[in-house]
Amino acid sequence: MKLNIELRVNGETYPVAVEPYWTLLDVLRREIGLTGTKRGCDGGDCGACTVIVDGKAVDSCLVLAVWANGKAITTIEGLAGDHRLHPLQEAFIEQGAIQCGYCTPGMILAAKAFLDGNPNPTEEEVRRAIAGNLCRCTGYVKIVQAIMSVVETAARKGN
């Protein structure tokens, strides 16, 4: 028996009828049609499904859609502002941190959630923050460089 919930995603409200056992990942991709969030392992180990819920990076395959009812959710589609990319997106593109791109949405959101609360981390802290996001293509080298470049640019601007 489906339950009626409201998901607030990227500033918009989506009323949707869900089975109680559907995950947030299921509903974002299938019911709402936001396919930027990726299904990797479907078991909370790879981070490809990372979204931001109430400011925290969360594996959307591990939370039920009903739990997310009413919470503020950010997916990769909500990152770019009006005609402008988020600094992390720009850095990933410029630094060559994107190869196959499958880990990219989750990786960028994990980095964003971390930097929002820790604007001046060390490289070691950044690596720890994205340790839950697997990447098989890049070896993480240019991903870490991209995140650190955002940190450095923000520091120069005196943020």
Add this chain to the structure above:
Amino acid sequence: MEETQVGRSVARVDALEKATGQAQYLDDVVQPGMLYARLLRSKCARAKIIRVDASLARALPGVKAVITAEDLPDTRYGPVIKDTPVLARDEVRYIGEPLAAVAAIDDETARRALGFILVDYQELPPILDVEEAIKPDATLVHEHGDKYLCVFPARKTGNVCSQTTFTTGDVNQGFAEADYVFEDFFSTQEVYQAALEPHGAVARRDGNGKVTVWTTTQSVFGVQATIAESLLIPTSMIRVIGTRVGGAFGGKVEAIVEPVCVALARATGRPVKLVLTLQEEMSATRPRHPARIDIKTGVKKDGTLVARNVRILLDTGAYADNGPGIAAYAAMCACGPYRIPNIFAESNCVLTNKTPSGAYRGFGGPQVTFASESQLDMIADKLGVDRLEIRLKNALENGDTNVFGQTLSSVGIKECIRRVGEAVGWGKTRSSPYRGVGIACMHQISGVMNACANVRLNQDGTITLQAAASELGQGCDTILCQIVGEELGVPMECVNIVTTDTDAAPYNWATCASRTTYTMGAAAKLAASEAKKQIFQLAAATLEASPADLVSAGGAVFVKGSPEKKLSFFDLGLVTHFVTGKPITGSSAVMIAEPGNAPGCVEGFPFPPLTAWVFGAQAVEVEVDPRTGNVRVLRAVAAHDVGKAINPRNVEGQIEGGFVQGVGYALYEEIVREKGAVVNRTFADYRSPTAMDVPLITPIIVEETDPTGPFGAKGVGEPGTVPTAAAIANAICDAVGVRIKDLPISSARVAKGVKNKA
């Protein structure tokens, strides 16, 4: 003219869509009325199928079709030996082999339906070990294996479905002349590609009976051919569209899910989506061949290599898949990038009752290189010769011959060795007693088989490049635009690349074997130059010059030395469409057929001639905890000869990513089996490296130009992962004096080794 686009680290053409979540991967494809499919998989490693009863499953509400081998033509497919049925017929040969398929209104119903399919198995004793499989009285994994169609005269004996041997000189003579002979045994484990995106397909039959298949693949034409031969459909009725690939590394080069997905679409008359779960990815796709390697090397006391005898057993699982090619390639790599006058390399592709092994970055190279480069360090130490010097001493040079009897040019191995030695501080004392440095080298090819391309001048002078290379993350879409832009003299932003669609792009064999830059790059460059010839013919009249005096740059064609009198590509596009009425297309078909192999050098080789040899050297510094055996890779330098880096940042990305996969192979990754079943089927239990496991990597690009490559370029897709395990093993030995000859080098093995030494 100076190159303006090739050789630049331009931003990738696919980066924006990937950074914004807009890129379309297979699971993002949705069709109206689409059904969801699941596969029923064998619980037995070896059994006769007595009966499959799907009547209860078919009756389940929401289930639209259940098919078994009975519903399919009796065919077998495979890239080399045609041994594989779409669904198991009469017999299952590995735990996980699919024998039935369900299509239902949602994934949950499909999954439930699997439990309602009743199968009677008559279990038989499986063969789970290559040493058992090659015994003369061993039961055959394929009773009628000698009846299978084979694309080349494979040398088969019992469960060895293909054997390749390379012979140079006379090994017995060589060993007789050697001052020392070293004999060692090495083994490597089962790992898999661990791409984040699983295998999947969506198949839809249109009103005229033509089937469209969306799939995540390294070869749209390979998938098309496999569907055609397994389901007996003409290729004119099959359109394959490759979606963006979320990582492949060889695992998506063969059609694993597409034929059964098409069969379900035809059975139901509705679009069907089939996406594998992680558990299926880890137990029923195509892992790397585990290897058992006996390597015997004869040397002079000054370190000169004089003879090598290698015997390789590769566990190819229950079906041959790309095993014969991998076995051949492993034998090819066994001598390393060195001058060895006497070689006998024998490589055996052995069937067992496990998941079929398949292509994975390096294609046999990583296994054999672990053995040969580890042994080379052991040899150097025994002789008292420096480990880097012994490699320089024996390294191939321009003019040397390789195992095919071909004369080599564009050999960059010495430069690679020197550069990593310098970068890692070779010879300097370590800052701590438990730190060590190791070096290892590799070589392989990067040009094989065929590729076609078309270059069209559009109505407004922009360009359409049709080239069916699959963008897997390696950046081929970008470099192909760079190559065409450079050749035509137009900004690459004006080049529209049409890739993985069998209806819309001409034939390309596959995106694998590090071949795309060299082979497809050559095809794209040739097609562009054909278009340019026609463009110059047309422009010559208006510019009152001969075509030989024309050049194109900056989006215009002009007479050499008189750039002010020009025709823009925009003008030319308009003229060809609306004045002459003859739009211009340049076409090409490139097939690597040279240089040929010397007679008698190789037997049982399943490929046409290979070329575009690439070379690499890697050095790593590790720190070992002597109590726990934990190994931390502190630093890495990796120098790879790529001929010419079309996009240096892309090349760095390939080296870095390949290296980290090599770290996983060396230290962390292993598919663990009990009685033939995979027991570690999550990323918590299969340790793919995380950002915390990875050191500072310094990629070094060496450019030993190959004049036969597009702008001098060769390939780099695989090399980054080939010597890594050996470099790490050598570094560990340097650090604590423990030599591990079996992968993975787990901390338990290291700790035990340290303890035994004490």
